[in-house]
Amino acid sequence: MIDLRFSTALQMVLSVALADQDGFRCTSRTLAEGLATNPSFIRKLLIPLTREGMLVASIGKGGGLHLGRAPEQITLRDLYLAVMEDKKLLVGREDIPAQCRISANINEFFAEVATDAETAMLNALGRRNIADSLAEVLRLDASRMKRVRKTANAAE
Amino acid sequence: MIDLRFSTALQMVLSVALADQDGFRCTSRTLAEGLATNPSFIRKLLIPLTREGMLVASIGKGGGLHLGRAPEQITLRDLYLAVMEDKKLLVGREDIPAQCRISANINEFFAEVATDAETAMLNALGRRNIADSLAEVLRLDASRMKRVRKTANAAE
DNA sequence: CTAAAATGCAATCATCTCGGATACATTATC
DNA sequence: GATAATGTATCCGAGATGATTGCATTTTAG
Numbered sequence: 419m420i421d422l423r424f425s426t427a428l429q430m431v432l433s434v435a436l437a438d439q440d441g442f443r444c445t446s447r448t449l450a451e452g453l454a455t456n457p458s459f460i461r462k463l464l465i466p467l468t469r470e471g472m473l474v475a476s477i478g479k480g481g482g483l484h485l486g487r488a489p490e491q492i493t494l495r496d497l498y499l500a501v502m503e504d505k506k507l508l509v510g511r512e513d514i515p516a517q518c519r520i521s522a523n524i525n526e527f528f529a530e531v532a533t534d535a536e537t538a539m540l541n542a543l544g545r546r547n548i549a550d551s552l553a554e555v556l557r558l559d560a561s562r563m564k565r566v567r568k569t570a571n572a573a574e
Numbered sequence: 575m576i577d578l579r580f581s582t583a584l585q586m587v588l589s590v591a592l593a594d595q596d597g598f599r600c601t602s603r604t605l606a607e608g609l610a611t612n613p614s615f616i617r618k619l620l621i622p623l624t625r626e627g628m629l630v631a632s633i634g635k636g637g638g639l640h641l642g643r644a645p646e647q648i649t650l651r652d653l654y655l656a657v658m659e660d661k662k663l664l665v666g667r668e669d670i671p672a673q674c675r676i677s678a679n680i681n682e683f684f685a686e687v688a689t690d691a692e693t694a695m696l697n698a699l700g701r702r703n704i705a706d707s708l709a710e711v712l713r714l715d716a717s718r719m720k721r722v723r724k725t726a727n728a729a730e
Numbered sequence: 731c732t733a734a735a736a737t738g739c740a741a742t743c744a745t746c747t748c749g750g751a752t753a754c755a756t757t758a759t760c
Numbered sequence: 761g762a763t764a765a766t767g768t769a770t771c772c773g774a775g776a777t778g779a780t781t782g783c784a785t786t787t788t789a790g
Contacts, residue, residue: 420746422777425684428675428684429677436675445735447736452671453781458778467738476787478734478785514610515610517607521636523714527714529708534699537698539692541696551683555680601765612751616751617767633758633765634757635760635764
């Protein structure tokens with residue numbers, strides 16, 4: 419099964435950021451509806467996100483979700499690491515018998531390669547934060563609306 | 575289940591490179607033994623590797639595997655792309671209903687992020703090739719042997 | 731004060747991916 | 761011609777992960 423945790427968490431945090439900014443309320447139910455998934459999965463992802471202080475959840479009627487830090491202080495790297503727990507990007511076999519010069523050292527070498535690759539990916543994610551990302555999404559939306567209007571006009 | 579294709583293919587190609595260099599023979603059976611797996615899986619991975627010309631397989635008695643290109647001309651990036659087919663590093667949901675400014679644009683935005691991250695990782699893998707890697711593994715082996723000898727001497 | 735509405739949490743189920751295992755055809759060589 | 765290799769297809773099982781359900785707990789709105 420495909421791992422949707424990161425993409426889901428990203429949309430969650432972006433939605434909460436927009437809600438905080440525009441003054442509407444975000445709950446696990448509204449997020450689940452916007453993501454075509456169920457509140458249970460949302461709340462599962464909420465655990466690491468609140469633990470790391472990126473989101474704050476208030477229980478009870480009228481409760482919901484808010485950002486726990488300024489959106490500039492939440493990078494996609496933080497988000498990825500929180501939500502993916504300790505899942506490795508690249509993994510090797512654990513139980514390779516040391517039979518030759520390759521197999522006796524492949525684990526150590528592969529660990530180097532995997533660390534390299536993972537670090538590079540995390541650095542790429544670290545260059546974006548929620549404030550940037552929200553701005554980018556809203557920019558995409560503006561140009562999309564422009565296209566929509568243009569098409570509507572052309573149809574008249 | 576954990577995806578072992580890349581790490582397995584890497585050890586396969588390194589072993590073939592060493593075999594070519596040292597003059598011993600490599601078959602899917604010997605590779606499978608060295609990896610504690612089965613020849614069928616090795617041969618499954620062989621398909622993309624021979625298709626891309628990284629390895630050449632000769633059928634029949636006395637046959638086996640050889641490098642199809644100079645080891646300097648095979649990067650770990652090539653290896654990863656060949657063996658992982660079109661598997662994406664990060665994937666989002668396909669079927670998000672466009673209900674708000676976030677959900678209407680999240681797919682486009684997430685595609686940017688995913689491409690960024692994947693490119694960064696592939697670039698990291700592209701900085702290594704099989705010649706480098708084999709040299710590194712043999713270097714690791716030499717220092718390991720040194721440690722082993724030192725321990726043996728200390729035990730006398 | 732009470733009912734509603736939110737999170738927190740646990741258990742179970744369904745589904746999909748991927749490696750393992752097996753079998754056999756084909757091909758090349760000794 | 762026997763042997764030994766790849767090429768290929770099929771089926772199975774384990775494991776990961778999202779979906780679903782249910783309920784306890786907490787808070788607040790009315």
